[in-house]
Amino acid sequence: xxxxxxxxxxxxxxxxxxxxxxxxxxxxxxxxxxxxxxxxxxxxxxxxxxxxxxxxxxxxxxxxxxxxxxxxxxxxxxxxxxxxxxxxxxxxxxxxxxxxxxxxxxxxxxxxxxxxxxxxxxxxxxxxxxxxxxxxxxxxxxxxxxxxxxxxxxxxxxxxxxxxxxxxxxxxxxxxxxxxxxxxxxxxxxxxxxxxxxxxxxxxxxxxxxxxxxxxxxxxxxxxxxxxxxxxxxxxxxxxxxxxxxxxxxxxxxxxxxxxxxxxxxxxxxxxxxxxxxxxxxxxxxxxxxxxxxxxxx
Numbered sequence: 001x002x003x004x005x006x007x008x009x010x011x012x013x014x015x016x017x018x019x020x021x022x023x024x025x026x027x028x029x030x031x032x033x034x035x036x037x038x039x040x041x042x043x044x045x046x047x048x049x050x051x052x053x054x055x056x057x058x059x060x061x062x063x064x065x066x067x068x069x070x071x072x073x074x075x076x077x078x079x080x081x082x083x084x085x086x087x088x089x090x091x092x093x094x095x096x097x098x099x100x101x102x103x104x105x106x107x108x109x110x111x112x113x114x115x116x117x118x119x120x121x122x123x124x125x126x127x128x129x130x131x132x133x134x135x136x137x138x139x140x141x142x143x144x145x146x147x148x149x150x151x152x153x154x155x156x157x158x159x160x161x162x163x164x165x166x167x168x169x170x171x172x173x174x175x176x177x178x179x180x181x182x183x184x185x186x187x188x189x190x191x192x193x194x195x196x197x198x199x200x201x202x203x204x205x206x207x208x209x210x211x212x213x214x215x216x217x218x219x220x221x222x223x224x225x226x227x228x229x230x231x232x233x234x235x236x237x238x239x240x241x242x243x244x245x246x247x248x249x250x251x252x253x254x255x256x257x258x259x260x261x262x263x264x265x266x267x268x269x270x271x272x273x274x275x276x277x278x279x280x281x282x283x284x285x286x287x288x289x290x291x292x293x294x295x296x297x298x
Contacts, residue, residue, distance in 0.1 A: 056080070056268040063264050079268035088272065090244060091251035096276075097161055098236075098247055099229045102168035107222050109169070110176030111214075115206050117177070118184045119192070130181075136174030141234060149238055159241045167235055172225040183217040184210055226280060248273045 051068060057075040058066070066072075117130045148167050157163035187210060195205045211218070236250040246254065252269055 052267045052270060055264050056271055058264045060262050060264060079262075079265045080272065082262075082265050083269045083272060087243070088251070088269065091246050091248050092272075092276075094161060094245065095230060095247040095249075098164050098168065099226055101161070101165040102172060102229050103222055103225045106169045106172035106176060106225055107218060110173050110221065111180050111211070111218060112206065113173070114177050114180035114184050115210055117181055119202070130177075133174045133177045136171075137178065141171055145234060145238055148235075152239055158239060159245055161245065163239045164232075164235050164247070167239075168229045168232065172229070176221045176225065179221050180214060180217055183214045187213055223280060227277060230277060 047069075054071045055063060055068065056079055057077070058072040059074075059076055059078065062072060062074070113129070113133070117126050120126050152158050152163045152167070155163075157166070191209060192205060195209050200208065231249055232247070233249045233253070236245075236247045240246060240250070243254075252273055
C-alpha cells in the first residue's frame with residue numbers, strides 16, 4: 001500500500017469570502033455639490049436670524065455706527081422694554097384669543113366631520129359634504145374677503161375678536177378635514193367592529209379609538225392652523241378698526257410705521273412675536289414630526 005498523501009485542508013467558503021472582502025477597498029461616492037448647496041442654504045437661513053437677534057440688543061446709535069454683523073459691545077434691553085410698554089401685551093393677548101378661539105373649534109369640528117365621512121361615507125349627504133370641503137380648498141381667502149366683510153357687518157361683529165375668529169374657523173376646516181380623513185381611513189376596520197361588539201357607541205368609538213390613533217395628525221393640523229392664524233394679516237386688517245383689537249402681525253406693521261427709523265426696536269418686536277410660535281413647535285415637535293412622516297412608513 002502506498003503512503004497516504006497529506007492533503008491541505010480546504011478553506012471554508014466564509015473565510016475565503018472574508019479574505020476576498022478584506023482586499024476590496026471601500027469606495028465612497030460623496031455628493032460634494034449637494035453638500036456645498038446645503039451649507040450655502042444654511043448660511044442663507046442662519047445669517048438673517050443671527051442679524052435679527054444681535055441687532056435687537058443694540059441701541060439705535062450703536063446700530064448705525066458699527067458693522068451690522070458684529071455683536072454689540074454693550075448689549076441693552078431697552079428695545080424690548082420699549083416694545084412691551086407700547087401695548088404689546090394687549091396685542092399678544094388678542095392674538096392668543098383669536099388663535100385658540102379658532103384652532104380649537106376648527107380641529108374639533110374637522111375631526112368629527114372626518115370621522116363621519118369615513119364611517120358613513122356611503123350616504124349621498126356625506127359625500128356632498130366631503131365634496132363641499134374639497135371645494136373649499138380651491139377658494140383663496142383673498143377672493144372672499146369682500147363677502148366675508150359684508151357678512152361680518154350684517155352680523156354686527158365688525159371690529160371685534162369674534163369677527164376674526166369665525167372666518168378663521170371656516171377657512172381652517174377644509175384642509176383639516178382632508179388630512180384627518182386620510183388618517184382615519186388608515187385605521188383597520190376590525191378595530192371599529194371590535195369596539196361595536198363590545199357595546200361602544202359611535203361617540204365612544206370616536207374619542208376612545210379614533211382620537212388616540214390619530215393624535216399625531218390632530219397635533220399636526222392644530223400646529224399648522226395655529227401658525228396660519230397667528231400670522232394672519234388680511235382678516236385683522238379688514239375686519240378691525242380700533243387699535244385695542246389689533247393682533248400681533250397688524251400691530252407689528254403699525255409699530256414699524258411708528259418707529260420706522262428705530263430698526264433695533266422693530267427687530268425686538270419681531271422676536272417677541274415669534275416666541276409663541278417657537279414654544280408651540282418645541283412642545284409639539286415630536287407629534288408634529290410623527291404626523292408628517294406617518295404616511296411614509298405605511
